[in-house]
Amino acid sequence: MTVQGLGYVVIETTDKAKWHEYLTKIVGAMANGEGSDGAALYRLDERAARFRVIRGEADRFAVAGWELADAAAFQSMKSRLADAGCVMTDCDATRRGVAALACGKDPAGSDFEIFYGPDEASSPFESPAGVTGFVTGKLGMGHVVYGSLAFHDTHNFYRDTMGFGDTDLPEIEAGPPGSPKMGIAFMHAATGRHHSVAVIQMPEPPAGCVHIMVEARTRADVDAAYQRMQAADVPVSATLGQHTNDEVISFYMQTPGGFDLEFGWDGLVVDPATWVPTAHTEVSKWGHEWAWQKAAAKAAAEEANG
Numbered sequence: 001m002t003v004q005g006l007g008y009v010v011i012e013t014t015d016k017a018k019w020h021e022y023l024t025k026i027v028g029a030m031a032n033g034e035g036s037d038g039a040a041l042y043r044l045d046e047r048a049a050r051f052r053v054i055r056g057e058a059d060r061f062a063v064a065g066w067e068l069a070d071a072a073a074f075q076s077m078k079s080r081l082a083d084a085g086c087v088m089t090d091c092d093a094t095r096r097g098v099a100a101l102a103c104g105k106d107p108a109g110s111d112f113e114i115f116y117g118p119d120e121a122s123s124p125f126e127s128p129a130g131v132t133g134f135v136t137g138k139l140g141m142g143h144v145v146y147g148s149l150a151f152h153d154t155h156n157f158y159r160d161t162m163g164f165g166d167t168d169l170p171e172i173e174a175g176p177p178g179s180p181k182m183g184i185a186f187m188h189a190a191t192g193r194h195h196s197v198a199v200i201q202m203p204e205p206p207a208g209c210v211h212i213m214v215e216a217r218t219r220a221d222v223d224a225a226y227q228r229m230q231a232a233d234v235p236v237s238a239t240l241g242q243h244t245n246d247e248v249i250s251f252y253m254q255t256p257g258g259f260d261l262e263f264g265w266d267g268l269v270v271d272p273a274t275w276v277p278t279a280h281t282e283v284s285k286w287g288h289e290w291a292w293q294k295a296a297a298k299a300a301a302e303e304a305n306g
């Protein structure tokens with residue numbers, strides 16, 4: 001297994017200014033000018049860009065950039081993908097500020113890229129919102145969660161072709177008790193972040209993904225981000241809570257892209273050599289009250305009251 005982690009994400013938007021406000025003021029990412037592809041760049045660490053925001057015709061999550069350790073690992077992953085019948089195109093690496101870049105699509109139709117050798121920034125990272133720092137480094141910038149009805153094909157692709165390891169394979173009721181169960185595949189990359197990619201058995205969301213996650217260094221960073229979200233009237237998607245599987249303490253909020261961003265702290269890191277996949281039955285130990293659950297409960301209560 002050679003994918004190191006989630007190196008960067010590309011977001012397409014009709015309104016770059018909205019993303020600028022959101023990333024700098026709410027998330028606390030640091031603006032870093034423009035890339036050669038015209039993307040607005042945002043940092044979470046010493047890298048030149050973890051978020052690349054490009055102007056387009058839609059508001060959506062566009063691309064996940066998967067990082068390989070070096071040229072040899074990159075070439076070997078490219079061959080492995082080609083051997084598995086995944087059409088990979090050599091793309092202009094300078095466009096993304098990396099040493100080498102190849103582009104493809106997963107079985108769900110999501111665009112992804114593999115790369116190695118990302119550009120570093122020339123100054124220390126400083127969050128404009130006062131975040132003490134983000135947990136990135138060898139673990140990557142966080143995770144991305146996709147939804148797909150081609151669930152098994154997509155899970156198999158990330159595991160068998162891309163080489164991610166299964167971390168947790170729950171089946172969760174997709175609604176009130178008694179609802180049909182949907183599978184979720186949480187998978188880790190070589191460096192052991194509990195999951196760098198996950199796939200949920202559900203229709204592909206038009207926003208390109210279900211959510212992305214970033215991890216701050218302290219619990220106080222999470223509480224402060226929650227305050228910033230509330231003060232700016234950014235809609236909350238799930239209140240503060242702790243997940244059962246990766247033990248992260250986090251909340252979810254809407255992004256300008258129609259998908260959610262999970263802002264968390266203290267996620268589990270597994271040892272890929274010895275990890276035995278789990279199958280949790282509960283999403284959260286506490287908290288994480290979802291906006292859709294709250295709305296459904298309110299509607300049910302109103303109906304009961306006539």
Ligand SMILES: [Fe+2]
Pocket residue numbers: 143145211212213262
């Ligand atoms: Fe998540």
